[in-house]
């Protein structure tokens with residue numbers, strides 16, 4: 002390429018020996034490192050989950066063909082239960098080992114998998130990660146489980162602690178897992194599944210790793226984290242690169258236009274741009290290389306989430322981390338440069354583009370807010386889906402309108418202040434207002450970026466926290482019920498449900514509950530009365546309001562707090578075909594012997610879980626959601642920190658230009674004060690405005706589901722922290738801008 | 752009558768304390784009220800440095816700079832600023848107007864900053880603009896032509912009735928017609944307001960309009976006998 006190296010050198014030279022150039026490099030560096038880190042995070046997460054899946058597959062117990070063949074009839078929904086049990090018992094007796102995995106819960110709701118294993122033949126390799134088979138009454142626990150459950154004596158809960166599970170046997174360092182060899186007779190016969198060996202291809206859908214060990218329960222699912230990183234890390238990083246290109250554009254455009262008039266080819270212009278970007282690229286490449294080598298050599302515990310990034314998992318596919326980092330850097334660089342090239346092409350045009358927005362666009366956000374505020378009255382909160390969709394639509398309207406609204410706020414306020422200050426010739430106000438009027442986007446767009454990322458992060462946090470709240474509610478309900486209730490789900494399993502009702506031990510009432518809206522409850526008068534419902538005349542439905550008491554045992558996927566149910570009297574066994582998706586609710590005046598109930602009923606629910614305490618699995622998912630919200634906090638903080646850096650740097654470099662213009666007049670008139678004030682105001686305005694609007698919108702939007710009774714009031718630590726950061730950042734920006742303008746005045750010479 | 756500006760054997764060093772270079776040697780110069788003085792010199796000869804010394808922006812290595820009888824070396828920074836604000840008007844090569852303000856507001860700005868009330872500042876600014884032939888200027892500041900810009904800058908320099916006007920290459924980027932227009936405005940000032948005018952330029956057409964002309968070369972100031980009378 003002709004003159005390529007000269008062009009690159011020219012670009013590189015332009016980045017030397019000036020404060021403005023240094024800050025342009027800082028802005029671009031911040032954007033590029035954001036892009037690289039976001040890409041590495043994304044790839045690293047994906048790799049960690051791949052590794053998890055591999056590990057899970059490697060420890061998957063493989064069963065015999067015979068067994069699966071015998072179990073096959075269960076899948077068509079009408080197995081002969083007796084035959085099934087007999088086959089299982091027969092095949093279990095001759096298997097190398099039998100295994101059963103179940104979920105258990107720590108007192109704070111954290112779930113863990115407990116794998117019961119009993120070796121029946123010699124010469125079988127123990128489960129991966131274990132030095133030997135546990136003897137009867139012995140248990141091997143993962144170290145995370147030992148840590149989490151230390152306070153409640155987890156070490157001895159499942160028997161004598163024989164040791165910890167080695168990392169090879171765990172899908173991740175965070176996995177909570179226990180291998181237990183139960184004392185003979187403590188687990189009902191027929192519940193254990195016969196297996197041949199550990200490790201091997203899975204043959205049937207039901208023996209996929211998650212079903213067997215339930216590893217995913219305590220760990221945030223991969224798609225969730227990936228989407229989260231996309232929304233809160235990759236997108237802001239991309240936006241940051243675009244913004245960085247825009248911030249550094251004016252100075253570059255002048256040079257590029259000059260070069261163009263001198264006959265520089267587009268390629269040579271590109272090379273100049275590359276040269277300008279080179280210092281930032283070198284620094285960020287070195288930093289990314291450092292990050293990657295850190296990730297593949299040491300296990301890093303991430304703050305807030307407590308997630309342990311496994312060096313081993315990443316080392317196996319380290320090349321993909323490098324590729325991701327390079328992609329992030331290249332993509333980021335293209336966004337920075339691409340923006341600049343386009344700006345260079347039309348640098349003669351005036352800057353402000355958002356003047357074209359029609360006036361009505363300013364009303365989108367208020368409209369969304371008003372509509373959202375009316376939701377509790379307009380939409381029945383018990384219709385969760387409708388409610389959430391309406392709420393989401395309103396929130397989207399609010400967020401979509403934000404850039405326009407902010408732009409109009411900036412323009413309107415500036416115009417009003419201008420008409421006020423023009424006759425008074427107040428220099429600081431006049432300069433600030435005119436600068437805002439000339440290019441409102443300079444303030445409105447960074448402010449909008451702040452608002453969008455803050456509100457999305459806060460909403461995400463809020464929603465997952467709400468799920469966590471419901472998990473806590475579920476836990477509270479199941480504690481309050483003192484084991485008097487158990488539920489089991491039947492999915493199109495009519496005969497299974499009927500069989501279960503038939504097998505239910507004496508003294509336990511059975512109610513059939515449909516998962517419809519409103520839910521229908523059917524049972525004998527005796528069963529209905531046992532949960533405080535009056536028995537309607539046979540066949541005649543009666544609407545009852547769900548108000549506390551034992552009625553709360555209704556499965557938590559059914560709205561329990563304010564909903565109504567239709568109560569029907571009748572024999573649930575006969576009514577089973579009425580519903581396609583149904584729950585059997587087992588109720589007793591005293592605590593139900595869950596083991597006995599399981600023993601009796603489990604074969605009928607297979608492959609669903611057996612009857613269990615209500616909300617048991619829901620609570621697990623809810624607590625997982627609560628845990629997921631820590632990921633939102635982490636990524637949100639990451640995104641916001643980068644935004645703050647970039648906006649700070651951008652304003653600083655923008656004020657450098659202002660300082661240069663204001664210096665002579667400031668010196669000669671002996672009153673730099675008004676110019677310092679104007680520069681400080683212009684510097685801090687985007688952050689201050691963004692922070693305040695984000696705080697207001699965030700609070701208002703979360704208040705609405707609280708008003709509707711869908712969510713519990715939420716403290717908003719994230720939001721308060723964010724607004725606090727914005728205020729501090731704005732103050733720093735003020736000082737920085739004031740400092741720049743003052744020093745520019747001090748060092749000014751004609 | 753006191754002189755607007757007196758320089759007595761002034762020497763100026765530039766560079767760092769350890770490694771410096773003397774670029775002005777033993778300069779003697781008097782600018783009286785109502786008088787125009789031009790300093791000619793090639794680019795890089797030290798004209799701007801000399802003006803900076805007159806403004807008290809850089810210290811002199813030797814000699815004194817006296818503005819209306821006050822030795823700048825004896826002034827505190829605050830007093831120096833006040834002196835500049837009250838007594839000096841400055842015109843730059845490219846105008847240095849604030850594009851956020853209208854031309855009228857640009858002219859009124861130094862008056863407002865000097866404590867004059869808005870209405871008075873405005874009418875004074877309008878009068879100064881009229882004096883330089885721009886009585887009905889409607890365009891925004893960043894759309895002004897080079898000549899208009901310099902004349903607005905001149906009006907701004909005069910708004911506080913200074914006793915000394917300094918101009919650093921005021922016609923730097925202008926064509927000859929526009930230059931004559933600006934120069935006419937500039938050299939009308941001493942007669943009209945009886946303030947001193949010191950113009951640094953490399954253009955002999957500009958220098959020719961001055962009452963006295965000096966040549967700055969090799970750091971030394973020599974009178975030139977270019978007289979228009």
Ligand SMILES: Nc1ncnc2c1ncn2[C@@H]1O[C@H](COP(=O)(O)OP(=O)(O)O)[C@@H](O)[C@H]1O
Nearest residue numbers: 765766774792793794795796797798799800801
């Ligand atoms: N701060 C400084 N440090 C070093 N050299 C300087 C400094 N200021 C001016 N100079 C040098 O002094 C000489 C005179 O500069 P200047 O007064 O700007 O010239 P003119 O205005 O006549 O073109 C130039 O050679 C310039 O490089």
Ligand SMILES: [Mg+2]
Nearest residue numbers: 798799919920
């Ligand atoms: Mg000069």
